[in-house]
Amino acid sequence: MPLIVTLDGPAGAGKSSAARALAARLNVHYMDTGAMYRALAWAAMQRGYALENSALIAELAREVQIVFDTGRVLVDGTDVSAEIRSEKVTAATRYVADAPAVREVMKIIQRKIGSECDIVTEGRDQGTVVFPTATVKVFLTASAVHRAKRRHQEEVVRGSGLTFQEVLESQSVRDAADIARPVGALVAAVDAVVIETDSLTLEEVVECLVSLVEETRQARGKHDD
Numbered sequence: 001m002p003l004i005v006t007l008d009g010p011a012g013a014g015k016s017s018a019a020r021a022l023a024a025r026l027n028v029h030y031m032d033t034g035a036m037y038r039a040l041a042w043a044a045m046q047r048g049y050a051l052e053n054s055a056l057i058a059e060l061a062r063e064v065q066i067v068f069d070t071g072r073v074l075v076d077g078t079d080v081s082a083e084i085r086s087e088k089v090t091a092a093t094r095y096v097a098d099a100p101a102v103r104e105v106m107k108i109i110q111r112k113i114g115s116e117c118d119i120v121t122e123g124r125d126q127g128t129v130v131f132p133t134a135t136v137k138v139f140l141t142a143s144a145v146h147r148a149k150r151r152h153q154e155e156v157v158r159g160s161g162l163t164f165q166e167v168l169e170s171q172s173v174r175d176a177a178d179i180a181r182p183v184g185a186l187v188a189a190v191d192a193v194v195i196e197t198d199s200l201t202l203e204e205v206v207e208c209l210v211s212l213v214e215e216t217r218q219a220r221g222k223h224d225d
């Protein structure tokens with residue numbers, strides 16, 4: 001059975017850095033499901049599709065090839081890694097991610113990837129909906145101010161010019177959307193380990209995750225003996 005580690009949680013809790021580092025430490029694939037929803041929104045915008053037309057977007061999700069290639073995200077061969085992080089795509093992604101029909105297609109694609117290789121997967125619904133029997137489930141969270149500070153720092157690096165207050169406000173809009181989503185809402189799986197990252201460095205979070213995976217593997221090994 002493939003190893004599946006799910007990392008869910010709100011925006012800005014440090015999931016991406018932690019998931020990427022954990023996957024590298026375990027030498028397994030990293031699946032960024034947020035990037036998949038973003039890439040799909042980008043593809044829909046490129047085609048001029050109405051984002052509210054969920055049947056059309058679900059059809060598009062079946063057609064487009066979203067590929068992760070050494071840290072880059074490709075949509076039908078086009079590198080969209082930078083563009084999918086823009087404010088415009090971030091805002092559009094919400095509509096795409098809210099549609100149950102789209103999520104159903106994404107679930108099938110994500111499960112297929114998870115059935116083929118060992119993965120660390122990051123998102124909102126990975127431990128609850130997509131991989132309910134994952135090897136290890138983690139819910140990474142942090143206070144709203146801490147998360148906004150982290151995201152603002154990223155915006156400064158990107159030179160977007162957004163203020164801390166603007167980042168905080170758009171974060172609360174996204175939090176509300178993530179929590180209220182009719183399917184795939186942001187919630188910790190009942191069997192997830194919840195880690196609050198406010199007072200932890202990235203290295204400490206990763207060490208904690210590596211230990212969790214090792215402990216689970218050992219316990220499973222004993223169980224299988």
Ligand code: DC
Nearest residue numbers: 033034035037093094097123124125
């Ligand atoms: O993690 P992120 O900020 O890149 O996610 C982008 C958007 O996609 C955000 O609106 C939440 C949504 N999302 C989702 O609904 N389910 C996932 N598994 C991952 C992301």
